[in-house]
Amino acid sequence: MSESGVGAAVTAVQRPRRVRPNYAPYLLLLPGLAWLVVFFVVPTLSLASQSLQTGNVETGYSLTWHFRTYVDAVSQFWPHFLRSIIFAGTATLLTLLLAYPLAYFIAQKVGRWKNFLLVLVIAPFFTSFLIRTLAWQTILTDNGPVVAFARSTHLTNLLQSLQLTNNDSLMNSRFAVICGLTYNFLPFMILPLYANLERLDHSLIEAAGDLYATPIKTFWKVTWPLSLPGVVGGTLLTFIPAAGDFINSRLLGNTQTVMIGQVIDSEFLRVQDYSTAAAVSFVLMFIIVVIVAVYVRRAGTEELV
Amino acid sequence: MTETTSGDLRLTGVTKTYDTFTAVDQLDLVIPRGAFFALLGPSGCGKTTTLRMVAGLDQPTIGQIWIGDKDITETKAYQRNVNTVFQSYALFPHLSIIDNVAFGLRRRKVSDHKAKAMEALELVQLAHIARKKPGQLSGGMQQRVALARAIVNRPDVLLLDEPLGALDLKLRRQMQIELKMIQSEVGLTFVHVTHDQEEAMTMADTIAVMNAGRLEQVGDPATLYEHPKSTFVANFLGQSNLLEATVKSHAGSIAELDVHGVNLRLPVDRLVNGASSVWLGVRPEKLRLVAAGSGHDGAGAENRLTGVVTDASFTGLATNYLVRLPWGQELMVVQQNDGTSRVAAGTQVTLGWAPEHGFALDARQDAHAGAQDQADDSGAA
Numbered sequence: 285m286s287e288s289g290v291g292a293a294v295t296a297v298q299r300p301r302r303v304r305p306n307y308a309p310y311l312l313l314l315p316g317l318a319w320l321v322v323f324f325v326v327p328t329l330s331l332a333s334q335s336l337q338t339g340n341v342e343t344g345y346s347l348t349w350h351f352r353t354y355v356d357a358v359s360q361f362w363p364h365f366l367r368s369i370i371f372a373g374t375a376t377l378l379t380l381l382l383a384y385p386l387a388y389f390i391a392q393k394v395g396r397w398k399n400f401l402l403v404l405v406i407a408p409f410f411t412s413f414l415i416r417t418l419a420w421q422t423i424l425t426d427n428g429p430v431v432a433f434a435r436s437t438h439l440t441n442l443l444q445s446l447q448l449t450n451n452d453s454l455m456n457s458r459f460a461v462i463c464g465l466t467y468n469f470l471p472f473m474i475l476p477l478y479a480n481l482e483r484l485d486h487s488l489i490e491a492a493g494d495l496y497a498t499p500i501k502t503f504w505k506v507t508w509p510l511s512l513p514g515v516v517g518g519t520l521l522t523f524i525p526a527a528g529d530f531i532n533s534r535l536l537g538n539t540q541t542v543m544i545g546q547v548i549d550s551e552f553l554r555v556q557d558y559s560t561a562a563a564v565s566f567v568l569m570f571i572i573v574v575i576v577a578v579y580v581r582r583a584g585t586e587e588l589v
Numbered sequence: 590m591t592e593t594t595s596g597d598l599r600l601t602g603v604t605k606t607y608d609t610f611t612a613v614d615q616l617d618l619v620i621p622r623g624a625f626f627a628l629l630g631p632s633g634c635g636k637t638t639t640l641r642m643v644a645g646l647d648q649p650t651i652g653q654i655w656i657g658d659k660d661i662t663e664t665k666a667y668q669r670n671v672n673t674v675f676q677s678y679a680l681f682p683h684l685s686i687i688d689n690v691a692f693g694l695r696r697r698k699v700s701d702h703k704a705k706a707m708e709a710l711e712l713v714q715l716a717h718i719a720r721k722k723p724g725q726l727s728g729g730m731q732q733r734v735a736l737a738r739a740i741v742n743r744p745d746v747l748l749l750d751e752p753l754g755a756l757d758l759k760l761r762r763q764m765q766i767e768l769k770m771i772q773s774e775v776g777l778t779f780v781h782v783t784h785d786q787e788e789a790m791t792m793a794d795t796i797a798v799m800n801a802g803r804l805e806q807v808g809d810p811a812t813l814y815e816h817p818k819s820t821f822v823a824n825f826l827g828q829s830n831l832l833e834a835t836v837k838s839h840a841g842s843i844a845e846l847d848v849h850g851v852n853l854r855l856p857v858d859r860l861v862n863g864a865s866s867v868w869l870g871v872r873p874e875k876l877r878l879v880a881a882g883s884g885h886d887g888a889g890a891e892n893r894l895t896g897v898v899t900d901a902s903f904t905g906l907a908t909n910y911l912v913r914l915p916w917g918q919e920l921m922v923v924q925q926n927d928g929t930s931r932v933a934a935g936t937q938v939t940l941g942w943a944p945e946h947g948f949a950l951d952a953r954q955d956a957h958a959g960a961q962d963q964a965d966d967s968g969a970a
Contacts, residue, residue, distance in 0.1 A: 490646050491679035493666040495693035495738070502667075505692075509683045 335562035345558065357563040361547050365571060368544040371458070371533070372526035375465035379473040379522050380515065382466070387477035387514075388507075392484065405474050413468065417535050420464050424454040424536075431455075456538040464532035469525065473518040480514025481507075516583050520576060527572055544568055596622045596657035598643065598746050598778060603652030605638050612638040614802035616652070620746075620795075625772050625779045627793030629786060631825070631959075635802040636782045640748050643780065644673045656745050667696075672739035673748040676755070678731045680723035686710065686734055687719040693742040709741035710734075712771060729760045736768070740775055749781040753788065765791050786826045790814070798822050800959065814872075816859070820950050823870050825959035830876070830920045831950070834869040836860065843944060849916045853892045854944040861951050868950040873921040875946040878910060880930075881937040892947070894940045896920070901934050912938060 335353060339345035358365075390401045408416060423430055431454050434440045443449045443459055450457035484507065492502040530545030537543075544564065551561035598620040605613040613635040620626045628636040641647040643654060645666030653662045661669055672693065680689050687706050694702035710716045713733035723731055732752060739747055752768075753761045769792050772779050783789050789796050790810040798805040798813065798821070806818045817823035820831065832853075834846040839857045846853045846869055853869060861867055881895065896912040899919060908931050910922040922940065924931070932938060 485677070485679070487675050487677050487679040488681060490666070491673070491675055491681070492692070494644055494646070494671075494673045495742070496667050496696035497692070498667055498696075501696060506681060510681075 331562045331565060334558055335566055337559055339559075341556050341558070350559070353559050353563045354567065357560050358567060361544065361564060364542055364544045364547050365568065367541070368527050368568075369571070369575070371462055371465060371541075371543060372523050372529070375462050375469065375526050376473075376519050376523040378462070378466040379470050380519060383470060383473035383477055383518065384511075384515075387474050388481050390474075391478050391481035392486070402478070405471055405478075409471065413531065414535075417464055417468065417531055420460065420467065420536055421455060424460050424463070426453050426455065450538060456536065456541075458537070458541050460536035461533045461541045461543075464536045465526045465529060468529075468532065469522040472521040472525075476517035476521060477511065477514040480511050480517070484510060512583055516580060519579075524572055524576070528568060597655075598622075598780070599655040600639070600643075601653045601655070603639070603642060603649045603654065605635070605642060605647065606650045611802050613642070613649075616802075616804060618797060618804065618807070620778060620780060622745075622778055623776050625769065625781065625792060625794050627781045627783060627789035627796045628799060629783055629789040629796050629825075630799035630805075632784055634799040636784075636799050637750060639799070640673070640750055640780065640782045643746065644671055644748055645669045646673075670742075670745045671748060672742050672744040672746075673750060674732075674735045674739050674752045676750045676752065678723075678735040678755075680731055680734055680738070682723055684722075685719065686715065686721055686723065686726070689723065689734060690738045690741055692738065697742070706737075706741055709737040712740065712774070713737045713767075728755055729764065732756060732764060733767075736771070740771070740777065743775075744777065746778045746780060749779060751783055752781070753783075753785075761788070768792060790826070798825060800825075816948055817870070817950070819958070820868060820954040820956055821959035823948070823950060823959070824957065828873055828921055828960075829870045830873060831868040831870050831956045832918070833952070834867050834949070836865050836867065848894075849914075851894060853894075853947075855947045855949060856945055859947065859949050861949055864951060866952040868952055868954070868956060870948045870950060871942055871946060873909075873923040874907075874925070875942050876920065876922045877941045878912070878922050878924055878932065879939050879941070880932050881939055891944050892942050894920075896938060896940065898932055898934050898936045898938055901932065903931070912940060 333347060334345070336347060336349050336351065337345040338348045338350045338353075386405075390398055390405075394401060422428065425431065431440070434443070434454060435452070440449060440452055440454070443454070444452065448457060448459040448462075450460075454460060488506055488510070489502055492506045493499075497505060528545045528548075530543060530549050533541050533543040533546055548561050548564050548568070551557050551564060555561075598618075600616050600618040603613055603616040603618075604611065616635075616639060618639075628639060630636045638647060642649050645661070645664060645668075649662060653660050655661065656670070661671075681692065684692070687703070687710065690709055691702045691706035694705055699705065707716060707719065710719055713736055715730060715733055715737065718726065718730065723734065726734065732755075736752070749768075753764050756764060765788060768779075781789070781793060794809060795807065796810055796813055797807045800821050806813055806822045813822060814826055817826065817829070820829075823829035823831065832848045834848045834853065837845045837847050837852075839845075839860060842857055843854050844857045844860055846855055846867070848869060855869065878898075894914055896914045898910050899913045900909075900911040902909045903926075905926065907926055908924045910924065910932075911919045912922055913919050920940065
């Protein structure tokens with residue numbers, strides 16, 4: 285703040301001299317910009333144009349500004365949009381509940397075991413996403429120990445009353461899809477939270493205690509607000525991909541759990557109705573942007589130092 | 590409702606050990622209510638550990654801590670009526686200044702917390718920045734906010750952990766005076782931890798010098814300086830010249846001491862009980878330096894030594910000399926810049942001082958204890 289003032293004063297005193305314009309920063313930006321143009325801007329525009337075209341794969345498409353496709357897409361697939369948002373939101377909340385204590389523990393309490401535990405968090409990434417998701421089919425299988433345990437403790441009944449199960453099975457149910465989403469995106473929550481909580485100044489915790497705050501008050505008044513940037517980062521990294529995910533709902537769900545990612549997948553590759561697929565993609569993008577904008581604004585992270 | 594209700598802070602037999610290391614060893618200390626008390630010592634002497642135990646941030650291994658007649662040893666930090674000004678200030682970065690100051694009041698559900706917090710900010714002259722965030726403030730301002738945040742709760746004891754350590758010299762001087770004024774204004778017990786002897790002497794009315802987890806000496810600044818009880822205190826608080834002396838006689842009120850064949854005198858009550866060999870100490874600024882043959886050789890002073898100036902450095906306020914005595918020992922002499930003529934290195938000089946300016950220490954102690962830990966204070970005496 286004050287440095288800039290001092291700097292200005294110094295340059296004012298010095299003899300003015302011609303400064304050769306420095307193009308290096310722009311040159312360094314070029315590859316990134318080119319990448320964005322070729323692989324984001326152009327495809328997005330092509331997708332937008334596709335969504336407003338009519339025709340079919342055999343005869344070809346022509347741009348007719350057919351906005352009706354959007355109306356049809358939303359009226360036909362609104363339950364899938366809603367379901368995706370709810371599933372992704374629930375999974376995000378669950379990852380937050382699981383990840384926060386874990387990240388806090390790794391960042392603040394374990395000392396030299398820190399790096400080892402972080403490797404354990406990342407270790408599942410060494411296996412394919414598909415394999416890890418398929419593993420949940422085995423975990424939740426009807427004659428497996430998890431289901432046996434859930435049935436004996438009447439957890440199944442509870443989940444069934446919440447309409448999360450597939451009758452008395454856990455597999456091919458809402459429960460299974462949410463479990464898969466939660467599991468697959470957990471590291472994306474842990475890592476930003478860890479990065480944030482690791483920087484938490486322990487003297488602030490001591491200061492809160494010194495100022496009569498109980499440990500619980502200290503958490504809600506100091507630790508939690510200071511960790512909000514990590515929470516926002518983690519929830520965005522989890523929610524956005526989870527809302528568009530189609531692997532978990534396909535491998536772990538049933539016809540009642542179809543998410544919007546599956547709809548896009550089948551419209552493009554099976555039905556080959558490119559216009560509807562493109563329109564659905566755009567609506568999904570729009571919904572996510574709106575939700576994220578509202579969320580980031582509510583979280584008020586821009587106020588945090 | 591925030592009226593202080595209890596009395597003195599007392600530590601009885603407090604010991605803190607970490608694995609094999611003893612940070613604080615059998616500490617007994619009474620800090621009277623309303624005192625400005627300094628815990629002074631080099632880093633690692635246990636002063637911060639002591640402070641953290643009083644705050645409730647660390648638990649003593651053995652011993653009790655009392656405020657008045659209440660044993661608070663087992664009380665959690667957030668239940669103690671004790672507040673701390675942390676070395677790093679530890680202001681909450683997400684809260685405005687006023688919310689930082691009101692934090693303690695809110696937790697205790699004090700009704701008019703906003704008004705009280707504003708009052709505290711006025712006390713430290715920062716009412717105008719109440720809406721800002723800590724990150725927008727300079728170090729000196731943050732320091733005062735931290736002070737206001739602690740004072741506003743009217744604790745039984747206010748702990749200050751090297752609160753001025755992060756400030757530059759000029760600001761530190763200013764804050765020393767300000768802190769002292771605030772303390773007399775609010776009348777709280779201040780316990781100030783510092784390694785800076787000058788800071789402790791400027792601010793505190795009682796100083797406890799700590800070394801290696803133990804108390805060396807407790808007293809007011811003048812007593813500690815003029816009558817140190819150990820070589821550590823003599824060297825850590827200012828500088829001292831220590832001469833190896835043998836007590837020849839202590840008839841009457843003045844004792845006669847032999848220092849390498851020279852007869853020197855010292856009031857009897859300064860002598861260490863019964864000891865025949867002592868360190869005879871004298872502060873550098875108590876020595877009067879006169880060039881030999883200038884006519885008035887140490888006039889009026891009863892104790893005299895002769896030597897050769899080996900080094901003279903002018904600091905503005907004073908001139909610091911090193912004078913080599915016939916047996917090779919070098920004494921530090923500080924001559925105030927009061928108009929007396931300065932002498933150059935190589936000059937033969939006489940050093941004189943009044944017997945009552947000397948002090949005696951047990952000869953079994955290390956003559957250099959505390960000297961290496963000292964802050965840079967050459968010429969400050």
